[in-house]
Amino acid sequence: MLRRSAAALVAAGVLVLTACSDSGSGSGSSANGGGTLTYMTFNSPSLTPTFWKQSIARAQKDVPGVKIKQVVAPSTDRDSYAKQLQASGQFPDLLQSITPSQYTAAGLLRPYDQSWVDQNFLLPQGNAIKGKVYIPPTNSQIIPLVFYHKSLFKKAGAQVPTTWQQFLDANAKLKSAGLTPMELGGNDPFAAAMPLTGAISADVLGKNPRWIQQRYAGKVKFTDADVVAAATKMRTLVTKGYFEQGALNVSYADSIKNFNAGKAAMYPMGSWYLGSIPKDQWNDIGVFPWPTDDGSVVVPFAVGGSMAVATKVGDPAQATKFAQAWSLDPDNLKALIEGDGAYPMLKNKTLADYHVTVSPAFSDSYAYVTKTDTKVSSIGWATNDDALPGSGNNDFYAAAQALFNSGDVKGQMAKLDKAWSTSTQ
Known part of the structure; x- marks a missing residue:
């Protein structure tokens, strides 16, 4: 979920601000009876409105009584939209797939409990910023x-x-x-x-x-x-x-x-193209890493993630529990694997556990993630200290x-x- 759109936000995007709470970050929870969280998402060919509706409903089962007020970014440029919301005092309680380094210096995000991160993810520090994890490292991509x-x-x-x-x-x-x-x-x-x-x-x-x-x-x-x-x-x-x-x-x-x-x-x-390979070309399209002078394999790697929690959220416990449930839901990873070419990074799971159907190019490139090789931050795409x-x-x-x-x-x-x-x- 690292993919970005280079297109500028259209002017109509400003009008979408009215879909949010009129109060500042976190007040969505308290202003709506202590049970409502504003959640910024975005739509893409694989992450459709139906996907969000179903994934939110599944996560809500772990947080009885919580209500989610979805705020949909008008483009996949989540960071630009989140900053617009923050500037207008409408910073959401939960934000999907943002670049955390653009917010941590201002103290806008709440870090996750490290023991929970260590317990659930293959690279617990894969997208850490100064040792703290602000988006669960659920997936990765090669770029x-x-x-x-x-x-x-x-x-x-x-x-x-x-x-x-x-x-x-x-x-x-x-x-x-x-x-x-x-x-x-x-x-x-x-x-x-x-x-x-x-x-x-x-x-x-x-x-x-x-x-x-x-x-x-x-x-x-x-x-x-x-x-x-x-x-x-x-x-x-x-x-x-x-x-x-x-x-x-x-x-x-x-x-x-x-x-x-x-x-x-x-x-x-980026490896997200894997989700766009037509099935009738699965046997024709292959993949190789960017070549080096001496032929050594260097993998430009980026660990992505799911949901950030705002510092000033009205009910941190509810927000965190919802975010954790969403992040560990294998059905969400299934959609990202098949539609966005994301490599899953949950512990104690094989690709088969997600019940996905993937191309040979996905399997071949995923091997660079799972085996020992030289992985470096993909410049211009890192979400950790190398951002x-x-x-x-x-x-x-x-x-x-x-x-x-x-x-x-x-x-x-x-x-x-x-x-x-x-x-x-």
């Missing part, structure tokens, strides 16, 4: 993976790459065969940034997993030679013409349609878009350093 059409690789005589040079060779063979090597969807900044996310996560964090923490400490910079070299890889893919024509004008939604239609051979995207400051994620995505038209890679990295300094002052 990005590279999805590919086996049939198009066979047509071009290309091999599945493990090294960066092999990746370039595969792109060249595909292009020579008259095929578009890669789909991107660059009109949406987060999608445009997938190659940059892959390159820096694999090449820089793969060698120095504490790079982001060292950036906070001022010991490293985006303009350092190793970061510039990694970012230059994306620029190389652009200059060699390996993305579809007019990639910056292709929306994220259209990029999925294009790739599924076989208009491109490869598609760098970028302020608007850092959007700044990072914007730099990736700029690399389509600018050969000044170091200059774009310098802008990230400047934005970092502004955000951390």
Whole structure:
């Protein structure tokens, strides 16, 4: 449940504020007789209104008498909407799948009891911030993976790459065969940034997993030679013409349609794309991790989560009990696994326990989660201490878009350093 929409909230979103309580955070509980909690959710193709209705009803069984007043964000950009609500004194009691680092400094969220987290999740500290967990680490994703059409690789005589040079060779063979090597969807900044996310996560964090923490400490910079070299890889893919024509004008939604239609051979995207693979293509679409120079496997990893609880909630015990029940409900994870390609992270459960039907690409990529390998924070997607400051994620995505038209890679990295300094002052 890490997926974000890059689209700005429409003006009509402001009108949705009237659907919330007119009072501040937490007062929804007390103002409605001590039994009502406001709960911010969002809709997506897999998380439909019916899903929310059923999942809320199941969790309510563990908290007799509690009432849930659902507040639906007008887009999947939950953080922007939550901040609008907070600014207008309407911060919800419960918030689904937000980025906790954007709220903890202001003291807006209540941490979970660590013993409960330790008892129930495979990576209890996977999304912890300064040692405290604000969203239960229920699921994880790899951002990005590279999805590919086996049939198009066979047509071009290309091999599945493990090294960066092999990746370039595969792109060249595909292009020579008259095929578009890669789909991107660059009109949406987060999608445009997938190659940059892959390159820096694999090449820089793969060698120095504490790079982001060292950036906070001022010991490293985006303009350092190793970061510039990694970012230059994306620029190389652009200059060699390996993305579809007019990639910056292709929306994220259209990029999925294009790739599924076989208009491109490869598609760098977060593992949530697994939920969008058509069943009639399950045996044709494969997956591999972003290639490194030496062929070592580096997994750009992000631990997601479910529900945050506001600090000023009127009844913390009720709110926490509801959030815990929702987070441990295997039916909720089933929907995320099948529809959003989320990898489940509950203890003492196998994939079979969720009674899911998944593609071979899901099983193959899930193996990177369960086995020992080099897992690093996916830059621009982490929800833990490695989360970028302020608007850092959007700044990072914007730099990736700029690399389509600018050969000044170091200059774009310098802008990230400047934005970092502004955000951390």
